[in-house]
Amino acid sequence: MNVISHPSRTVALGFMLAIFAGTLLLMLPWARPAGQDTPLIVAFFTAVSAVCVTGLVVVDTGTYWSSFGQWTIMGLFQLGGFGMMTAATLLGLMVNRSPRLRTRLITQAETRSLGLGDVTSVAKLVFVVTVFCQLLIATFLALRLRFGYDLGWYEAGWSGLFHAISAFNNAGFSIHADGLMRYATDALILLPIMVAIVIGGIGFPVLHDLRHRYKDPRHWSLHTKLTLTGTLVLLVAGFLAVLLFEWDNVKTLAPFDMADKLLNALFISVSARTAGFNAVDISVLTRETWALHYFLMFVGGGSAGTAGGVKVGTVAVLVLLVIAEIRGHNDTEAFGRRVGSSAQRQAITVLTLGSILIVLGTLVLLRVSHFPTDQVIFEVISAFGTVGLSTGITADLPVSGQLVLALLMFFGRVGTITLAASLVLGERRMPYRFPEEHPIVG
Template sequence: MKSSLHPARVVALIFAGVILLGTALLMLPAASSNGLSAPLVTALFTAVSAVCVTGLVVVDTGTYWTALGQVVILALFQLGGFGMMTVATLMGLLVNRSFRLRTKMIAQVESRSLGVGDVTSVAKLVLVVTLVVEAAVALLLTLRFHLTYDVDWPGAAWSGLFHAVSAFNNAGFSIHADSLMGFATDGFVLTPVMIAIIIGGIGFPVLQDLRTRFTDSRHWSLHTKLTLSGTAILLLGGFVSFVFFEWANPRTLGPMALVDKLLSAIFMSVSARTAGFNALDIGALTHESWALHYLLMFIGGGSAGTAGGVKIGTMAILVLMVVAEVRGRPDCEVFGRRITTASQRQAITVMVLGSAMVVLGTLVILRETDFPTDQVIFEVISAFGTVGLSTGITAALPESSQLMLSLLMYTGRVGTITLAVSLALGAHRMPYRYPEEHPIVG
């Protein structure tokens, strides 16, 4: 009997294939400004970072790469954020508007929609939201760059488009050497970018739910309620914490006016959860702000969006499990619903595997470099969470450490569970169950 690949394996393999294709394109002499072929590790790291919508770089995007190279990078993070399997679903929809069951199953792994029948509607929503948001933000940024900063129309249009697509896909790539630090006090630039980041990172199942039941919050799915409430808590908590930690820092918020401080603080809170843009010098932040970044970057955004991390839903379920255990409740409950045991086990699995990858990456890089531990931890979590923020050491890391970061980015984008399933032989139903026993915990 002919065997076929598990859908999760197809997802992992396609992402890997696009990375290899991107690497080959970036190694073309025409892609580098010096006219020479880019080194393999440089091209590979950039391709992984782009496809995995991370934003970590080892060379300056705006000066090292030519227009061709920048177009390739934009295409890679557009594909990575859009979801390779969502693209496949859309292409099949446009061709014959019908799908084989297996095609839907493959697309479901990437879109993480709630049912096989939802794939078509999710794919349509992905396309519409992507085009509308990116076009609107690109237009606003183009006008601002040209009218306020005297950038010529072609340059303003390219910069506007590049940053709009990068923001919506939570990619964090910028063609400016200092990312968005030059616009730290410009709300007309930072606000559209923040809106694109939030919409892209909240997750398409949530957007689908809001589209169909926007005014009827009582009937929103539990996933939508957890994601929206978790997003609000993280954004507000991050904003308040950054204001507290950086208010008097002479290298960040200290010299700014009140309104500019608040703008930069909220942008930091939004970007830290996986977008990767920085309006302030990350290396100049206090150690408390770095620690806060660890948490926000590791959690990330919503499932099935362009954000990375272990996801808000995962963290919410774990917190609710702790609350239920402390209160002595047999079930994990919230918003009048009981969370299934399978979801709880998935959340634990994602958290354990994610934590293990962060620890492994930290140990490997610490062994190979002399950089401070807190900076290494920052880079590792930023890579695994596909965030892209850096304290400034990425380019100075040895190639072996850069390859380790590449592995972390790939794992973080494909997803710990998807990658694990793709490597496993497959689930097996056991014909028996062992007797139950309760070992001592704690």
């Protein structure tokens, strides 16, 4: 299997082609009001952010782009979240009920299906869940905007559709300059968006497992159990930490009543892990909440969903490994199952390379910009985790800094898929083993 035809490389190539096509579309005269010209860096950065479902922007989406431009952006993050090869597989299924082995391998690399036999059913599930969830949330939001805010049917429908698709794909794009801050006290807007974020970001293999074994949790896969447990722990811990850090912050939660404080703390916890929406001003959060965001954004959501980060499953495996080492156990175990040594090595590799990228990106941005270290770190992790939250410095970065963020977004979205698939597909047994020796650690 040559480099180009390797499934994981094909996934990366698909994302690159989508970015290239998106850049060209956004540079067309119809993408801007009155046919204005679009600078290459603006079109490229926006296309990368959309395809990599990040949400970082250098211009205001709602005013800078025309209707054509906004539809293009929505199409790009729909494609990026849906998956290049998943879409290709579904198209192939329309013509041939049995996709070729290479197509199934590529789709397995992208969807992280646990076996080749799952590829077709996972691909179909991706399509059904995506369409149903997005239309349901879009309808709910549109009706709320129509009757709760007196918007016209077209404006309410367009805003509901755009934000529903953006939320499900964990893209973080909004057509409002203030994000979702105007809805900070409206649970009927924020709660549906949170539902879409969680469903889209939990990972399609988990949804596939729940669909077939929802009546018997005992037979859920270890991946499903780790992802659901890790997601619940992160959401609850993030919620409680935000309440603690922001309760008396007069610029964020302090002015709200009790119910709205709880609502916004939960929304911050949900959005911080990968979605990138904001209902309060991120730039005025306490430094402790920024530090909390570093961790939540780096971890991200579930594997093979629309979320970014190094993934909940990766961190869960490492936590289990540490616990086993502390207890002196030879095996890493959870829920009556033993975690394979290859999965442990893959988790360490993903975490290590992700950390290296963040350190390098931070050093480069500090070199080319004048912003404080904590803001730069926030921006770098947000880009790598494909989160899209910002302290407000993205548009003010030099072109070189914006290109660094674009690379981080690409590696954060595509690199983890490519790396994980390469590790699995490239795994092989050596015909010999060297003598074992234990170097000093710690």
